[in-house]
Amino acid sequence: MPIGTTITQHILNQQRENPEATGAFTHLLYELIVAAKVISKEVNKAGLADILGATGDINVQNEKVQKLDIFANRVIIERMQHIGQLCCMGSEEVADLIDIPEKYPKGNYILLFDPLDGSSNIDVNISIGTIFGIYKKNCKETDISFLLNEALQPGYEQVAAGYFIYGSSTIMVYTTGNGVHGFTLYPSVGEFLLSHENIRIPESGKIYSVNESNYQYWDDNTKALIDHFKTKNKKTGKSYTARYVGSLVADFHRNLLKGGIFMYPADNKDPKKTTGKLRLMVEANPLAMVVKQAGGYASNGTGPILDMQPQELHQRIPLYIGSKEDVLMAERFLKGERE
Ligand code: FDP
Numbered sequence: 001m002p003i004g005t006t007i008t009q010h011i012l013n014q015q016r017e018n019p020e021a022t023g024a025f026t027h028l029l030y031e032l033i034v035a036a037k038v039i040s041k042e043v044n045k046a047g048l049a050d051i052l053g054a055t056g057d058i059n060v061q062n063e064k065v066q067k068l069d070i071f072a073n074r075v076i077i078e079r080m081q082h083i084g085q086l087c088c089m090g091s092e093e094v095a096d097l098i099d100i101p102e103k104y105p106k107g108n109y110i111l112l113f114d115p116l117d118g119s120s121n122i123d124v125n126i127s128i129g130t131i132f133g134i135y136k137k138n139c140k141e142t143d144i145s146f147l148l149n150e151a152l153q154p155g156y157e158q159v160a161a162g163y164f165i166y167g168s169s170t171i172m173v174y175t176t177g178n179g180v181h182g183f184t185l186y187p188s189v190g191e192f193l194l195s196h197e198n199i200r201i202p203e204s205g206k207i208y209s210v211n212e213s214n215y216q217y218w219d220d221n222t223k224a225l226i227d228h229f230k231t232k233n234k235k236t237g238k239s240y241t242a243r244y245v246g247s248l249v250a251d252f253h254r255n256l257l258k259g260g261i262f263m264y265p266a267d268n269k270d271p272k273k274t275t276g277k278l279r280l281m282v283e284a285n286p287l288a289m290v291v292k293q294a295g296g297y298a299s300n301g302t303g304p305i306l307d308m309q310p311q312e313l314h315q316r317i318p319l320y321i322g323s324k325e326d327v328l329m330a331e332r333f334l335k336g337e338r339e
Contacts (some may be wrong), residue, residue, distance in 0.1 A: 007033060007172060007183045007192035014176055028085040028109055028134065029160065029174075035079040036130055036164040036172065039072045039116070040185060043128065043166040045054070068122050070094060072115035072130065077265065085109050088147045089138050090313050092117075092282045097151055097313065099144040106142050109159075110135040110151050114282040117163075118247025127167030129249030133286035134160040146334040151313065155285030155306035162290060163249050173199070173253065175293040180256075196257075204325035205259025209244045210249045215268035220239060224264075225333035248278065252287050252321065261322035261330060265301065276300075276318035280310055284319050297327040301334045 011029050015021040037240065073093040080086055081100050085107035089098040092114040100106050111134055118128040136159055137150045162174030170185035172192050178322045182196025208229040215223060232239040243260070245251050251262050278284055288298030288305040298305040298321040308317065320330045 005194040007194075007314075010181065010183070012192060014178060017178075020234045023068040024085045024107060025109065025134075025159065025176075027083060028107075028111070028189075031079055031083050032076070032111070032132060033172065035076045036170070036217040037185065038075050038079075039130060040164070040166050040170040042071055042075075043068065043122075052304075069116045069119050076113060076115055076130070080111060086111055087142055088144055088151065089113070090151050090281060091115060092279060093146075095314075097144055097148055103142070108137045109138060111148070112151065112278070112281050112286075117249045117283065118245075121245070121247045121250075126245060126247055127165050127250035127253075128247055129163050129165040129167075129253075131163045131249060131283055131286050132161065133158045133281070133289065135147075144222070148313070151281075152169060152290075152310040154309055155280075155288050158285060158289045161255070161286035163286065165249055165253055167250060171195070171253070173256070173290060175290050177289075177293065180290055199256060199294050201256050201291060202259030202323055203295070205255060205261065205323040206238070206240055207243050207255055207258060207260025208240045208263070208326075209242070209255060209260065210265070211246065212242075214265070214267045214269070217269045218265055221334045221336055222265045224338065225330055228333065228339060248283055248287070254292075255322045256291065256296070259323045261320060261326035263321075264319045264329065273316075274311040275316045278319045279317060280308060280315045280317045281313055284317055284321070287321055291321055295324065296322055297324040297328050299331055301331065303331075 008030060011026050015026045073091055080089060082104045084105035086100060086109050087106045088110055090112040091098060100191045111132060113132040115130055116128055117131050121128055135153050135157055139150060160176045165171045169180055173180060173182045180199040182199055183192035184195040185192050210226060255262055264276045266276050284305045291298050300308060301318045301320055307336060320327050
């Protein structure tokens with residue numbers, strides 16, 4: 001497809017390849033893109049308007065809510081609830097599933113999203129993003145009280161996933177199971193144009209990304225893994241370099257293009273729950289689908305993220321994601337093996 005193809009053309013072309021497609025899904029993605037354009041505009045002028053800083057509230061993840069988070073969450077919910085293609089939504093910012101108001105028709109898709117990932121970077125001009133995963137409902141029920149099970153599908157059931165990065169430019173990366181494609185927003189045209197066709201992540205990389213201040217809270221296998229990344233490999237002569245922005249979407253995107261591994265291991269900061277920090281449904285699963293489609297791999301340390309049977313909407317998990325060889329090596333270390 002020629003560079004310069006708009007995202008809408010791209011989605012329509014993919015729709016044509018599927019004879020059963022009704023256009024519902026295309027409509028859904030189109031509206032999500034409009035929401036992201038609105039968020040992007042607001043992020044770009046964040047320093048000028050009174051939308052920076054904390055609102056004083058704490059979200060369901062026990063984090064301080066930033067005003068832009070709330071704005072992004074509202075834009076997506078309000079934009080997506082009336083289009084008639086969704087039966088419910090799930091947001092990182094909202095404790096329960098979000099119902100579609102009665103005045104609007106319901107559809108068969110479920111949208112799970114993190115409206116503004118990397119919130120601690122909002123007020124310091126570092127890239128942040130929106131992450132999304134889309135599922136199809138399997139049952140006939142439309143009442144919200146029956147839909148939690150439908151939303152808690154394993155990641156391999158996603159029909160599409162991707163993210164928007166609001167950085168030095170705004171980029172959308174998405175997959176519908178047919179490769180991973182990146183589009184850059186041209187503000188003067190107001191369109192996302194194809195800029196990264198069929199992205200492939202290198203088999204192994206040189207970058208490791210982790211918040212090493214958690215070292216003291218890791219188990220010995222995790223410590224050994226991170227020590228390994230810091231040590232020159234005697235056989236290959238290969239050494240890694242560290243890059244950690246602290247904005248998952250930005251760290252992931254860099255490693256997707258350049259190769260490498262992003263890790264947020266389980267830690268024992270809170271001895272009662274030694275899970276990781278990141279969320280399965282709105283962060284790990286969408287990025288796991290993207291990385292798999294690009295030839296990479298996402299693991300919870302013992303097996304594929306995409307195969308996990310979710311237990312709850314806001315479930316947290318350990319995450320190892322990026323170049324396949326690096327993530328497989330991480331799994332081996334976590335089993336106690338050493339290189
Ligand atoms: P944030 O808390 O700023 O919203 O998902 C949350 C997230 O950012 C990720 O984007 C990021 O990778 C990670 O948390 C950073 O966590 P640490 O500050 O613990 O490193």
